[in-house]
Amino acid sequence: MRLKRTFGLLATLPIGAAAGGCVNVTAPDKPIVINLNISITQEVVYRLDNKAKTLIQENPGIF
Numbered sequence: 001m002r003l004k005r006t007f008g009l010l011a012t013l014p015i016g017a018a019a020g021g022c023v024n025v026t027a028p029d030k031p032i033v034i035n036l037n038i039s040i041t042q043e044v045v046y047r048l049d050n051k052a053k054t055l056i057q058e059n060p061g062i063f
Contacts, residue, residue: 048056056062
């Protein structure tokens with residue numbers, strides 16, 4: 001059992017060493033431009049039932 005663990009560890013060491021390279025991050029020469037052409041349209045639809053409509057007509061100063 002111990003031999004299998006040791007062999008598995010030794011087998012994964014070269015893979016880990018090869019994958020452990022350097023990562024270089026550099027800023028771009030030109031600025032990043034993001035064009036956002038967004039059109040937002042909102043439509044509000046309301047309906048009043050008859051009781052509410054007559055209540056508003058009878059009391060115009062309620063709002």
